[in-house]
Amino acid sequence: MRSAVHWGVAHGLPTLLLRRAADRGDLQAQLIRVGSLGTDDVFGLVEAIRSRGPIYRSRIGHVATSHAAVRHVLTSDDFRTGLPTSQGPMGRISRWAAPTTLHPVEPPSLLVTEPPDHTRYRRLVTRVFTMRAVERLRERTEEIAADLLDALEPRAGGAVDLVGAYCAQLPVTVIAEVLGVPERDRARVLDFGSAAAPSLDLGLGLRRYRSVSRALAEFDAWLGHHLDHLRRHPGDDLLSQLVAVRDDGAGLSETELKATAGLVLAAGFETTVNLLGNGIALLHDHPDERARVVADPPLWTNVVEEALRLDPPVLLTGRMAVRDTEVAGQPVRAGTMVTAILAGANRDPDVFEDPTRFDVARANAREHIAFSAGRHHCLGAQLARLEGEVGLRAIWRRFPDLRLEPGARRRETRILRGFETLPATLRP
Known part of the structure; x- marks a missing residue:
């Protein structure tokens, strides 16, 4: 029932509501609908x-593209995460019905x-997920x-x-290694991640919603046992370190540990799958740019930034x-939703010259906002960058004549963008 x-x-x-707004010509609703069509x-x-203009007023709220x-x-501190449905009677219903198991949103x-919960929570997590800790994963990621x-x-x-x-594997x-998953449980956690x-994402059908909820509930139950094991037998993985981290004698609660692990699994999986697939397609479709990277291997780090920017x-x-x-000189009332189009910011012609061109040597590619910004800047950004660099470089070195075949299909998701399938012929 709940x-x-x-x-x-x-x-x-x-x-x-989005479907009705799209039928009435609302551009924001049409954008979200088109995303669901892949x-x-x-x-x-x-x-x-x-x-x-830099701010578009839709039937849903405001949209920022610059x-x-x-x-x-x-x-800005004038904004926070959340939806209008989290307020008032709808908010009370949502909180009553929300799942009691972990959920990344x-x-x-x-x-x-x-803040203040976010400040304490993130401070503890960032003590473990440091740039140095992530970089230590490079050799294993290459393997x-x-x-x-x-x-x-x-x-x-x-x-x-x-x-x-x-791309998914x-x-x-x-x-799985970040979470200290023993070999015997790897296949199960891979299934949880998928x-x-x-x-x-937004707008899940009821059947998909239920399958996702089952997976999260099963992962929650498994994670409780796994955390108990790590407390008794800590390893050198990042989750073991997160279990032990303290600030003024206090650490993360069981619920916060589970939430962090769930976020790493859900957010760290899907977005990096998308980065790898989108990057492979961009390099395939731009052979001249691919040749520039082959001739100048240090450009691989910038390839990742340009892929994140463009797609x-x-x-x-x-x-x-x-x-x-106010946003861009336009008034925004309290309680109003503002949608930030990351893909729009990343193609802003006032910031990126010839913004629709894929340029592996673009000097300011890293100025993209693909990982969000502010206090909710993606915690796993450095790990995603590392996996993107290693994964793209490795596949193109092993299969330099890789050819994508007809039949590629985008995911039917409204917020995330990536490939569901990417058929290819591999040539050694």
């Missing part, structure tokens, strides 16, 4: 919204908590990529789906105004 109510408030009702028309709609406006919305997930490519060698000359065989295997990743794994995010304020 799950059906929560689905209705979190997915069913918003989908219905087409490449999203960027055309982003530019249509941009043509209305680099400056998006950054302002994401960093339910408190205490770092995605949706705000995982090499093993996956070794397994693909016998299939050279035949068709293979790169998403299922490579690399990040979820790395995540099933739970859609939890980040980001996350199209948009949202914030709600907590007080009357």
